[in-house]
Amino acid sequence: MEVKLLTSMICLFCFLSCSDDEDTDDLGNWVDRSVLDGTPRSSSAAFSIGNKGYMGTGYDGDDYLSDFWIYDMDGNFWSQGASFPGVARSSASAFTIGDEGYVGLGFDGDNELGDFYKYNPSSNTWTPISDFQGNPRRGAIAFGSDTSGYVGTGFDGDNDRKDFWKYDPTTDTWNEIVGFGGTKRRDATTFKIGNTVYVGTGVSNGRNQTDFWAFDLTSDSWTSLLDIDDDDDYTIVRSNAVGFSIGDRGYIACGNGGTGSLTSVWEYNPSTDLWEEKTNYEGVAREGAVGFYDGTRAFLALGRSGNLYLDDNREFFPFEEEDEDD
Numbered sequence: 546m547e548v549k550l551l552t553s554m555i556c557l558f559c560f561l562s563c564s565d566d567e568d569t570d571d572l573g574n575w576v577d578r579s580v581l582d583g584t585p586r587s588s589s590a591a592f593s594i595g596n597k598g599y600m601g602t603g604y605d606g607d608d609y610l611s612d613f614w615i616y617d618m619d620g621n622f623w624s625q626g627a628s629f630p631g632v633a634r635s636s637a638s639a640f641t642i643g644d645e646g647y648v649g650l651g652f653d654g655d656n657e658l659g660d661f662y663k664y665n666p667s668s669n670t671w672t673p674i675s676d677f678q679g680n681p682r683r684g685a686i687a688f689g690s691d692t693s694g695y696v697g698t699g700f701d702g703d704n705d706r707k708d709f710w711k712y713d714p715t716t717d718t719w720n721e722i723v724g725f726g727g728t729k730r731r732d733a734t735t736f737k738i739g740n741t742v743y744v745g746t747g748v749s750n751g752r753n754q755t756d757f758w759a760f761d762l763t764s765d766s767w768t769s770l771l772d773i774d775d776d777d778d779y780t781i782v783r784s785n786a787v788g789f790s791i792g793d794r795g796y797i798a799c800g801n802g803g804t805g806s807l808t809s810v811w812e813y814n815p816s817t818d819l820w821e822e823k824t825n826y827e828g829v830a831r832e833g834a835v836g837f838y839d840g841t842r843a844f845l846a847l848g849r850s851g852n853l854y855l856d857d858n859r860e861f862f863p864f865e866e867e868d869e870d871d
């Protein structure tokens with residue numbers, strides 16, 4: 546009886562221990578998808594329209610690029626689109642208005658740039674629009690609504706910026722709006738949930754920034770949220786990361802934490818203004834990657850790890866358990 550009782554207690558202890566370990570595992574699974582057909586690269590510009598992701602420009606370690614590629618999320622394949630018509634560049638910015646994409650700004654190896662172009666997916670054509678009216682820059686953030694585009698922050702060759710500009714496609718004009726109350730920065734991150742865009746991370750004066758903000762697209766107003774540098778729970782601060790949303794949650798993945806590239810992934814809950822860590826990105830650590838998302842699916846692709854430039858692509862399933870074999 547004593548032997549049987551001891552054996553039962555050991556089995557119960559092992560079951561509880563294993564259950565506890567499983568409960569503490571981070572959720573999230575990354576699944577390999579089709580690699581880019583073109584040149585591996587980092588610091589590209591990307592936007593999403595419907596079930597397609599659009600990516601172009603960037604730097605491959607030797608050359609600045611102007612080719613442009615389209616990823617079909619449903620078919621899991623890439624096709625080449627019309628090349629970006631401006632000079633080859635990296636660290637450009639992109640946004641969508643309705644069913645058209647916009648790409649501009651960036652760095653050509655010598656100068657920060659201020660030109661902008663509109664892409665029409667149905668005709669696979671580019672059209673120049675009026676130049677950005679702020680200082681030419683690279684590493685700026687950009688996002689769009691159904692009626693307007695927004696561009697702000699970045700590095701103008703001399704200083705980091707915090708100004709914000711709004712583009713009206715009906716008049717082809719840029720107008721400066723009230724900048725957010727955070728610090729200057731470059732290489733920050735955004736994601737959009739409903740009519741709210743969340744802005745954070747980035748670097749200025751050699752320091753990763755810790756503030757986090759919400760921008761209301763209906764009122765063009767900013768709200769300060771909890772910082773992302775809680776020493777006990779959060780290690781979200783970084784630059785050159787990827788932001789995306791799935792459903793009512795936002796995500797920040799990979800990037801540079803100040804001492805090197807990262808694989809960590811964090812999920813943001815706007816109803817609580819709190820973060821939860823998810824399974825790390827299953828590829829190599831990277832920065833300067835791109836993200837595609839349509840509201841229900843999200844993909845993270847490309848980037849660089851040290852001097853290694855990447856062309857891989859993975860889809861994220863935030864509520865599945867990790868499976869290293871897929």
